[in-house]
Amino acid sequence: MYIIIVGGGKIGYYLSKKLIAEGHEIALMEKDRRRYAMLSEELGDVVVQGDGCEVRLMAEAGFGRADVVVAVTGDDEDNLVICQMAKKKFTTPRTVARVNNPANQQLFQQLGIDTTVSSTQIIFNLLEQQIETGEVIPLGALKNGNIEVVAITVSERSPVLGRTIRELPLDKNALIISIVRNDNALLPQGDTRFENDDTVIVMVHADDEQQLRDVFGEAHD
């Protein structure tokens, strides 16, 4: 495949190296002269100096015969315009844009970019998975904060998954008020089983909150 990468930052650089190693034909466009000099010293002729939004330079870099154009500069507006101009002026079959602000991902897709990649979103998703299991989110407090109402999300890795309420090693100071499943609030019974994505609403004495975490959360060292 002939792949054009615009933006010679760290992502553009490592992506180019990997694609070259896999035997693809690539061109890497970099606007900044100094950065271009550094890149071309290492990667050779595949590096092109120029602004990837300038149609004249796009034509010179061979946009007309590219199978894929990948825009990975640090600016969302540049990545958008590079991909849109590639589609409009060179009818590039496939465009990929890096999106720095995750809020732009949907917009880019609406505007005709085939694929968007947001490292912010990817890292956020990974972090969320880590935090999710057994996290106790306070919803409200009673009696000067001695008694709390909290929400806990059951994930795939939660130890309570598939178990019933009766089986939980919970103290008397914790009361499961409801289980929210698919936007319905269930009235919990002793034989109600926990499912993935359940939100469990619990009333608990502040001192016993840690016990809740231990019961619902992943085992920590």
Next chain:
Amino acid sequence: MLFAERFLGVGGLLTMSLSTASPLNVVILGCGRVGSTLAKQLSQEGHHVTVIDITSDAFRRLGTKFKGQRVVGTGLDRDTLEKAGLSKADVFIAVTQGDNTNIMAAQVAKKVFSIPRVHARIYDPIRSQAYREMGIITLCTTTIAAGVLHAAVLQTEESGAWQERLEAWDVEYPAQLG
């Protein structure tokens, strides 16, 4: 064919289309020379104007008499645009220094906020033409200036009309600025 038709595309002259109707809600992105001049003019004519710029320093160009709203932020951020009242705007105008910023902000205004009229100033004639074909009213000051100068050099009838138009827009500077 007049210059206005030849260079300003389907939207016609900004001033011609804006000054006729009842007060409009106008959001202007970029408070440089163009943005601030336009903002002051529209505000003076009784329109509701909000100006967005990434630095509050830029608002000094508006002077003290400007009655509109000033919002600090980037025009690519939805929260900023929301704060600037874009959801209630009739017209959005993008006149920052960056072509791509103007292009993207214009598309956000059009697609996300469904603003009926969106204008973008674009220096690059090729990009200007491409996005005009995609439904954004683009204004390429490069071709406009070249066209006006061309007329001035050859001293055609059009150059006289432009001379008048430009003089009508000349800014009166406060005394202390000289």
